[in-house]
Amino acid sequence: MGMTSAQKSGFGATLWDWLTTVDHKKIGILYLAGGGFFFLLGGLEAVIIRIQLISPENNFISAGLYNEMITMHGTTMIFLAAMPILLGLMNFIMPLQIGARDVAFPFLNSLGFWLFLFGGLLLNLSWFTGAPDAGWTNYAPLSIQSPGHGIDFYIMGLQLSGAGTLMGGINFIVTIVLMRAPGMTYMRMPLFTWTTFVASILILFAFPALTVGLFLMMFDRMFGSAFFDAALGGNAIIWQHLFWIFGHPEVYILILPVFGVFSEVFPTFAKKRLFGYTAMVFATFLIAFLGFMVWAHHMFTVGLGPVANSIFAVATMAIAVPTGIKIFNWLFTLWGGSIKINTAMLWSLAFIPSFTIGGMTGVMLASAVADYQYHDTYFVIGHFHYVIVGGTVFGILAGLHYWWPKMFGRYLHEGLGQLSFWTFFVGFHLTFFIQHFLGLMGMPRRYWVFLENQGLDTGNLISTIGAFFMSFGVIVFLINIIYTTIKGKKASGDAWGSGRTLEWAISSPPVHYNFKQLPLVRGLDPLWIEKTEGNKKVTPAEPLDEIHMPNGSILPFIMTIGFTIASYGFIYQTESKYWLIAVYAGMAIALISMLIRSLKDDHGHHISKEELERVGD
Amino acid sequence: MTDEMSTRKINSFQKQKNKEEMQKMVVSFALMIFFTLVAFALVMLEVPSTYVIPILLLLAFVQVGFQFFYFMHLKDKGHEVPAQIIYGGIFITVMVALTFTIITWW
Known part of the structure; x- marks a missing residue:
């Protein structure tokens, strides 16, 4: 960013720069842009679903298309919107918070992003020929019998983007273990770094289950195996287990990073250190640990038996304890603080009651006996939208408003921000609160239409009106981004004036090597410590010397193109063996790129001491 | 260098x-x-x-x-965190394997 604004370059050069970048900040922005794009797509699908359900026996879209809508809405929002946007925030902010100049594997970082983007695009290409239609959980045997190539696109698209996410997770773990600035012990790491670390461990352990599940599904659908076919000795429940062994940790992958965001926002705008830092770290680990042994609560009605159901019910309820610890710690952080309310703070404050409602219905659902009533009704829809929208989406928006000045050097407009907050917040509760009651009245999820005069008409109408409010809020947010990019107020390094962590110690936006000299970390909230001692800057840990930085590379992009072509070939080789050419050609492109990467030495480049001295502060 | x-x-x-x-x-x-x-x-x-x-x-x-x-090198000093992560991975793998044997196939 600093480079491109200094020397005005043409469109081609800028494009090349973004295609080849290995800078964690640019990759972070790419993740945000890609995730944002899919968020809009998923939102559009949501609005179409709500319009279909605005009145009884509506005929806005056909039943088949409705199935495709709900499947793609869920898949897109989880895999292609929420998670990539979080990965974007982690990518941009985490290395700054630990005082690093880049992530541990910059090349891998770039590859991870491109795999996610092309996996998402591949999945959405299915719209032209028939999208997946077995729900985002893609349960066998329905998904095995689904005609057409929709499910095949689901398998290959998620396999690609899942590989990208796995790379991102490994990269973050190694970065945090190895690249913390001098003095940054584990217990001095900011909470957002901690939650990035724990979420990455969850990615590392959870995604292989999805990968295996998708491979089995791929072989069942494309190569005639019978892992999930009961008629040939298979077992459809295996898919459910594999999916939820991945899927439950996945929802913690979505929520833990935003817990980190709130743990940054509250101390900054309450001007107090985070209450119960150690307990917060402990609670994060406890949530992650318990998160791995509760997956079967999605399967209470499968017939696992009372013993298994009870064990999983108790484990699930136990998660409320560490989550409660966190909620109270945030409240105590606010208690007695000198509180400044702005958009980032509003999103964070709104999160607490919204998420707590979602947590409460979660405990209700965790009771296996009661779940027989709730299962597959709108009660469940209400519950998980309260935790995913009220938690993850609120957290993402809080994080975007909080770090926008750091990432782009300009503040998002406060008035527009508050307008989008209030419309989205009101719309969110309108849409989803009533859905709990629709569910209790017996409205099943995933149904295309409902009948008149069953007490469901008004509730569904209110829900749809809420969805329009939410859309309005999102549109205002988009306008805010455009406005800010053109005319937004410029931000200084410590944009909020009360920053505590290292990212606020450097310019906004940061130079591409982040830190001219690596900072010396003398405790938790290093910038705050320096401020209390009257220092304007963080104490450097090293004398000014030349900086070693990685070189950009186009190989990740080419590799991804190769894998995408191969995936396309896999999908269509069931129709004609000529498509195998695409498989071989695509794999050849990818493997040759890997070979070049392995054989060609690339030692990166150095930024000389003279140049660093010339730049000044 | x-x-x-x-x-x-x-x-x-x-x-x-x-x-x-x-x-x-x-x-x-x-x-x-x-x-x-x-x-x-x-x-x-x-x-x-x-x-x-x-x-x-x-x-x-x-x-x-x-x-x-x-x-x-799991035994070496300075490798505690990677060691913990690997133990975590082993724990989850064992648990998953147990689940499949006990509640799916038994």
């Missing part, structure tokens, strides 16, 4: 330690080869499977231990 300098400046203490490390590696490698030979021998001598299977599992377990602690 600095890496090369420091490798040249290895003092005798480190040399001694490296030598010991190498010895341990060679010993554990030899043991692993030996275990593999024992495993093959047991199968080829057609020992009843009630004995062979537990013995094979035990040998495999020990080999995995050698692999982790000696070749992947």
